[in-house]
Amino acid sequence: MLKGLGGLLHRFRWSVLALTIVITVLAAYYGIGVFDTLKGASINDPGSEAIQAGKLIGSKLSSSSTDVVVLLSSPTLQASDDAFKQAVDDLQQKLQARSEVDSVTSYYTDKSAGMLSRDQHEILMLVNLSSDGAGKMGNYKNIAPLFTSPTLTVNTGGTIVSDIQFNDQTGADLQYAELVTLPIIALLLFLIFGGVIAALLPLIIGIFAIIGSFAILRLLSNFMEISSFAVDVVAFMGLGLAIDYSLFIVTRFREELLLNENDVRIALHLTLASAGRTVLFSGLTVGTSLICLLIFPEVLLRSIGLAAISSALVAMLASLLVLPALLAIFGLRINALSLNKVLRRRPKSVVQDHGAWYTLAKFVMRFSIPVTLVIVAFVLFLGTPFLHATFSSPDERSLPEGRSARVVQEHLKKNFVGQGVAEMDIAITTSGDVLSADNLALLQTYVARLQATPHVTSVLSLTSVDPRLTLKDYQQLYAHPESSPELAKVAKQLANGNVTEVIVTTDAVGHSDQAHALVGTIRDVAVPSGITRLIGGTNAVEADLFKNIEATIPWALSVMAIAILILLFLLTGSIIMPIKAIILNTLSLSATFGVLVWGFQDGNLQKLLHFQSIGSLDSTQTILIFALAFGLSMDYEVFLLSRIREQFDLTHSNREAVALGLQRTGGLITSAAILLAVVIGAFATSKIIFIQEIGVGVALAVLMDATLIRSLLVPAMMSLLGSANWWAPRPLRALWSVIGLRESEQSTLEQRPVPSELFLQDSEEKQIQTL
The missing domain is CATH 1.20.1640.10 (Multidrug efflux transporter AcrB transmembrane domain)
Incomplete structure (x- = not known):
């Protein structure tokens, strides 16, 4: 398959090297920016019901998810102490003065019991960021130094903070892994090859593969979300496969040099016709196996799948194009600085058959x-x-202990009432204004059915804010908002045009199998004619994710197997x-x-x-x-x-x-x-x-x-x-x-323009006859 490639690369070896250097410099310059484009790519199916519910609520209602959750705590002060309140006010004023911040609310402004810890030594502050300028992630980085207090301990959490901390930790882990790995790999290659030059070549190809893969990753980020975790995958796939392939190419090249009286051109020709064909096939096999990841609709899996396929193909191409050019340049010097000379060992003539x-x-x-x-x-x-395996979706618990996003999540579940239990956010769409008398009646009917569902502990909606009010009271008050400012505020948070949000709280622990089962139970609740609903929330997202994965796996495995x-x-x-x-x-x-x-x-x-x-x-x-x-x-x-x-x-x-x-x-x-x-x-x-x-x-x-x-x-x-x-x-x-697609040893032997005596030492009678 690759009969002519070896000779071609040998002839134009210096041109290939020059072109490789130019490509490497450009790829390094372009690819280094990949770290600024990576995101915490969604692990969820963008077409699932839960994701659609979240998008609808986020785009229509002011009660959409908070960008930054701030945990303010003190081991000595309580929230009722003036010093605690003053410290919170000072921080809130600093944040509100910044253009990057849209809104700031705290326990003192909202008076919600869910924002005060059980021991009253911790409170929550909720910050929504502007999407203008550097975007929400960039805006958070600009104001991150402000989240300090001389009186209180301040920890920040939420989706944006966890994404940034995942990205930062990924970059640090990658640097550390490379720092540890490269010296060990260099030593192992030296021991395997018994020489410095032969050992350095796979390492050079591995570094080239990483640089090239980062450039491709940066290019892909212009068209789709790329997970920060793709960097790790690219690094170990590119380096690992490049070293693997280089090991086979270099080993075969050294064998062919011995078999062909040190004729570099013939040795390179035969190396690519045999080992090169195997490397090509291997790269295609690895890339084909990873195609199954592209079948999953989750952005995380698709982005990592593309990254892994790209790194496998770059490693393969580098081993088939760049490495042979280097072998042609080094030629017989491939065995320079060898252990054989130091130890005065004679190199093996050919591979032993027995x-x-x-x-x-x-x-x-x-x-x-x-x-x-x-x-x-x-x-x-x-x-x-x-x-007995159980599965979950990644969240702040995957971060190292002590990271602020994880600290906030752990304290919310442990110390705050209503946190850590399974909640569901239901997006309701009506025909016409949701605050009309007829639509309020339909909504109350649906809410009553939800309240009667087993394991549902509370339902927050337009018609259940105050249990003392009847349906007629709600219809009258929403029709005249000036008569009840408090209900008007609720309506502003929970309703917009023909869309409203209903928040269902259950007694199930969040992220549990019971919580996921309850998602199906809530979805089975009959919906009155005239309204439609989408069930969302973290547990619904997880339930949809697991259901989607279960449905997609057979297709992915089928594609891989075929x-x-x-x-x-x-x-x-x-x-x-x-x-x-x-x-x-x-x-x-x-x-x-x-x-x-x-x-x-x-x-x-x-x-x-x-x-x-x-x-x-x-x-x-x-x-x-x-x-x-x-x-x-x-x-x-x-x-x-x-x-x-x-x-x-x-x-x-x-x-x-x-x-x-x-x-x-x-x-x-x-x-x-x-x-x-x-x-x-x-x-x-x-x-x-x-x-x-x-x-x-x-x-x-x-x-x-x-x-x-x-x-x-x-x-x-x-x-x-x-x-x-x-x-x-x-x-x-x-x-x-x-x-x-094969290149048998028989055809390879026929191509060797060398005396048959070289094969007599290690060939069987059939091989001699064939030659």
């Missing part, structure tokens, strides 16, 4: 049944904790091999998720990773981990199967092909898995829980796949299946003979 991996494969295939039973039982045992089946069929010519690969990957991932439940949901990794368990796994990150881990696992599947297919074409022996294929790739796959696990595992040091979940989950999946699955279970299963491994219906076999 080494440790070959012996392991033969042993596994000899005892294939007990090996299969033991490995499958062990993997299923690791996966058993997943049977894509993998097609690609691996084109690689192997078999339909059994792709099916087996999907089953084994799913089996491996079940163990990974079992460990995640044990470690994060059950809290057994709290002390080691310094986090506080919230008793559940993040629902969206679980999907992300599955997609990333599945794609990266298929990466190694391609490397192994491509070599097994090559050997099968030569030997026509299933057992020999498996043993030789594992011998040729076992060490490389293990090395690549260790490097990738180090890159990804560095994100376990993050201070954000769900990023830790990604780091641990994907790193564990990669290591488990490269050891238990690829080294043991795959050879055992292929031995059990025997010749059935390569089965395909006759029409598909005919199709594959025409379009099968």
Whole structure:
């Protein structure tokens, strides 16, 4: 497939290098601005009922969600003390004087019992920001230094504050992870390659992949919301895959140099015709696996899916275009500054056909049944904790302890009446003015039905503000607002034209399964003819999210499976091999998720990773981990199967092909898995829980796949299946003979313009005859 690319890159190597430097500088200049464009992308389906309810209420009513929630507290003063009140007044005046602020209310101005803590040592202040100028997020950053008091402890929370703190923490975690990872990766590469130059090249390609991916991310941010968490994904996907691919390319190039009497051009040509083809296929497989994330309507998953696909493709292209140009420039100097010279070792002439991996494969295939039973039982045992998995949507609890947004959220639930219980915001639309007598009558009928619903503790609406008033009283007072200023104020907050808000409070704990079930119960309440309703609120948003994910997962998995089946069929010519690969990957991932439940949901990794368990796994990150881990696992599947297919074409022996294929790739796959696990595992040091979940989950999946699955279970299963491994219906076999994407070792040998004596040391009789 890539026969001419090696020669082309060798001929224009300096031009390619110059162009690469220009692209890198431009990409770095443009991509560095990605951090200013990222947002806390929505984890929710923008078309769900709850989101539509929130949009309607936010656009029509003044009772829309608050931008900044300020928690003011003192361990000694109470809210009734003059010093406490004076400190609040001083802060409120400073904020009201700023153009970035639209409105400020506090316990003293609103007199709401829900804004005063149970012990009266804490109160709430609600701040709404202007959207003019730098936008609400920029306006908050401008006034953030004002949230201080010499008398009180001030903590700020709310959606905008949590988004900013998530972004800041993500950037800090990324810098720390890179600081820790790069030196370790450099050392491991040096030990693997045994030389400085060969070790530096994958690192250079990895850095180029990160820079290029950041530029693409910045470009995508012009057309859609991009989550701040996409930066982490881009970093470890770009660096990890670039190092993986470079490892295979550089290793094959060094082998070809030895086989072709140090002819750089021929070595590069043969490297891209073999290892290059595998890298191309692997990059397409990883990218195809991640397409399933684009099926989900949630902005978070779609943005991270695009980011991950972009980084995989950039890493692949850099390994196929930039790296070969560098190899052509360095040429024989690829082995410079080598450990072999220091230790006075002779370099290996060729890859051994009968080494440790070959012996392991033969042993596994000899005892294939007990090996299969033991490995499958062990993997299923690791996966058993997943049977009691629970899921939640990410919120301030995912931030590190001590962050103000998390502090505010925790104190609201713990110390304030009515906080922490499940509430639902219902957007009511009527025909004509909602304050008309007829519409008020319809609204009261609906409110009465809500009040009679089990587990509903209170309903706040236009017709239930004061239980002493009758429907006729409300109709008369709303018709003459001057007669009741208090009701007029309520009407201004809860109604606008033909839209009104009804707030339902229940006795269920927020974010619980009972709260999510109550959303369905409230939606089942009959609505009088003449009005329509949309059920919203945090718990409704979560319920819709889980329902949407549950409905979308089968489609996403189907797309992933079909894509993998097609690609691996084109690689192997078999339909059994792709099916087996999907089953084994799913089996491996079940163990990974079992460990995640044990470690994060059950809290057994709290002390080691310094986090506080919230008793559940993040629902969206679980999907992300599955997609990333599945794609990266298929990466190694391609490397192994491509070599097994090559050997099968030569030997026509299933057992020999498996043993030789594992011998040729076992060490490389293990090395690549260790490097990738180090890159990804560095994100376990993050201070954000769900990023830790990604780091641990994907790193564990990669290591488990490269050891238990690829080294043991795959050879055992292929031995059990025997010749059935390569089965395909006759029409598909005919199709594959025409379009099968392979580059067997036989055709590669035919291209080598070197004496046959070089192959006699390590070739079998069939290979000699073929040559």
